[in-house]
Amino acid sequence: MTDQPTAAICLIGDELLSGRTRDINVQTIARFLAPYGIPIKEVRIVSDEQADIVKAVNDLRAAYTYVFTTGGIGPTHDDITADAIAAAFDVSIDEHPEALAILSERYAAVDTEFTPARRRMARVPDGANLIANPVSGAPGFQTGNVFTLAGVPKIVEGMLGDIGHRLKTGKVVQSVTVRGANLREGDLAEGLAKLAAEFETLSLGSYPWFRTVQDHGVALVARGTDEVLLRSAADALEALIVTQGITPERLNGEAGGNGGPAQTGAQ
Amino acid sequence: MTDQPTAAICLIGDELLSGRTRDINVQTIARFLAPYGIPIKEVRIVSDEQADIVKAVNDLRAAYTYVFTTGGIGPTHDDITADAIAAAFDVSIDEHPEALAILSERYAAVDTEFTPARRRMARVPDGANLIANPVSGAPGFQTGNVFTLAGVPKIVEGMLGDIGHRLKTGKVVQSVTVRGANLREGDLAEGLAKLAAEFETLSLGSYPWFRTVQDHGVALVARGTDEVLLRSAADALEALIVTQGITPERLNGEAGGNGGPAQTGAQ
Numbered sequence: 115m116t117d118q119p120t121a122a123i124c125l126i127g128d129e130l131l132s133g134r135t136r137d138i139n140v141q142t143i144a145r146f147l148a149p150y151g152i153p154i155k156e157v158r159i160v161s162d163e164q165a166d167i168v169k170a171v172n173d174l175r176a177a178y179t180y181v182f183t184t185g186g187i188g189p190t191h192d193d194i195t196a197d198a199i200a201a202a203f204d205v206s207i208d209e210h211p212e213a214l215a216i217l218s219e220r221y222a223a224v225d226t227e228f229t230p231a232r233r234r235m236a237r238v239p240d241g242a243n244l245i246a247n248p249v250s251g252a253p254g255f256q257t258g259n260v261f262t263l264a265g266v267p268k269i270v271e272g273m274l275g276d277i278g279h280r281l282k283t284g285k286v287v288q289s290v291t292v293r294g295a296n297l298r299e300g301d302l303a304e305g306l307a308k309l310a311a312e313f314e315t316l317s318l319g320s321y322p323w324f325r326t327v328q329d330h331g332v333a334l335v336a337r338g339t340d341e342v343l344l345r346s347a348a349d350a351l352e353a354l355i356v357t358q359g360i361t362p363e364r365l366n367g368e369a370g371g372n373g374g375p376a377q378t379g380a381q
Numbered sequence: 382m383t384d385q386p387t388a389a390i391c392l393i394g395d396e397l398l399s400g401r402t403r404d405i406n407v408q409t410i411a412r413f414l415a416p417y418g419i420p421i422k423e424v425r426i427v428s429d430e431q432a433d434i435v436k437a438v439n440d441l442r443a444a445y446t447y448v449f450t451t452g453g454i455g456p457t458h459d460d461i462t463a464d465a466i467a468a469a470f471d472v473s474i475d476e477h478p479e480a481l482a483i484l485s486e487r488y489a490a491v492d493t494e495f496t497p498a499r500r501r502m503a504r505v506p507d508g509a510n511l512i513a514n515p516v517s518g519a520p521g522f523q524t525g526n527v528f529t530l531a532g533v534p535k536i537v538e539g540m541l542g543d544i545g546h547r548l549k550t551g552k553v554v555q556s557v558t559v560r561g562a563n564l565r566e567g568d569l570a571e572g573l574a575k576l577a578a579e580f581e582t583l584s585l586g587s588y589p590w591f592r593t594v595q596d597h598g599v600a601l602v603a604r605g606t607d608e609v610l611l612r613s614a615a616d617a618l619e620a621l622i623v624t625q626g627i628t629p630e631r632l633n634g635e636a637g638g639n640g641g642p643a644q645t646g647a648q
Contacts, residue, residue: 133411144400231570303498
């Protein structure tokens, strides 16, 4: 591994593979890690099968600085992530006294029976450190370079609050977006390829949007760790759009992605 | 491989890993494949780097009956999927005469210059078959058991229309959802574990929802290929909810997932 830390995500759950649930946790974790200078390099989605989880986690933890898993740490029979992580690290798994205390106190406070099924949520791999869950109590845990989080998006957000202090930081990847309305990717592709070669330490991306015949265009995004170079690239991207007779619009960050217009590809 | 076909998806694009874009194509493809009896077993998201794409595609095409890739087949410099697929299959890549004809005609019709960049979209791995693109013209392609689609969701939907006739079908996985309002997962976990053991050829899942203090509960989903067994399981799931003094609600399919309430985990 180089000095620049990297991360991968392993989403666990049949409901993601069947299409029942559309994932949002990748976006949440990517946006959380961005200011730490830790880019996500790979994501895998696997089923609620121990062998699949073990293989994915072991592949990813060997290849990247950090791994985040989501899902499978609730009280039901299909919540097998803690056992799978223990198997991946070849350690045993037991009730964690602190986790047991948190859960027992929580259920007493809401006058709810602390059943054996709920008690399962106190089981973590030996040697793991707990990750606080300010939303629903039941903690996540860190095993080596692997952070095991819940699957429910609100709980993921909550647990991330107890993770930042554990991370080593890298150079922050910043980004700038230059939008050109009424253009198509093919209008800019050759000029963009030249700029990609010129700014070879940056990553230049092109993302068309097409909401209506009146509202379509291309968003050009430059990403990199060198702010001065990014500004130069943004100037050059604007100039490229001007050559097409269009006035560009510059925005900080990767603007125009989610929440942006539906894309149908104006090439 | 057994008689039951399987599929994997490889999503390609830095914008997915950076959090700029939230994927919807997994859900689209999963729902498209369900009636063919082809379950998605794994998903990977990789960057716009040839080595990453080649590795993921080669891992997945060896392990599953079909692989669907999305993204990276447009006209810009970061659209490298066709080259990566050719590298993965160790074949050369050239302009496909039919693809060239489709593109050339399309750009002539809209009075747009057919630039060298746009002409890149006619390049496909040797031996590949085209996949029609009714939305924006530029075709996808099939190489062995790998279907290479665009990344833009509307185009993915369009291209799937030219894929069904190429697939061998398996036993269709059906599902039934039984919802219990005002319950928490922990209330049902032990009974559910017993039913999971009893109906061992089905997959039983538990998905809490929590919109407000007044509107929360647990959705129990049974999935499997045996319709008679599924009905028995649904009866048993309803009976489990009744033991908690709640009247269950039964729905066909994996109802209550997307478009359903935001989940914050009532365990």
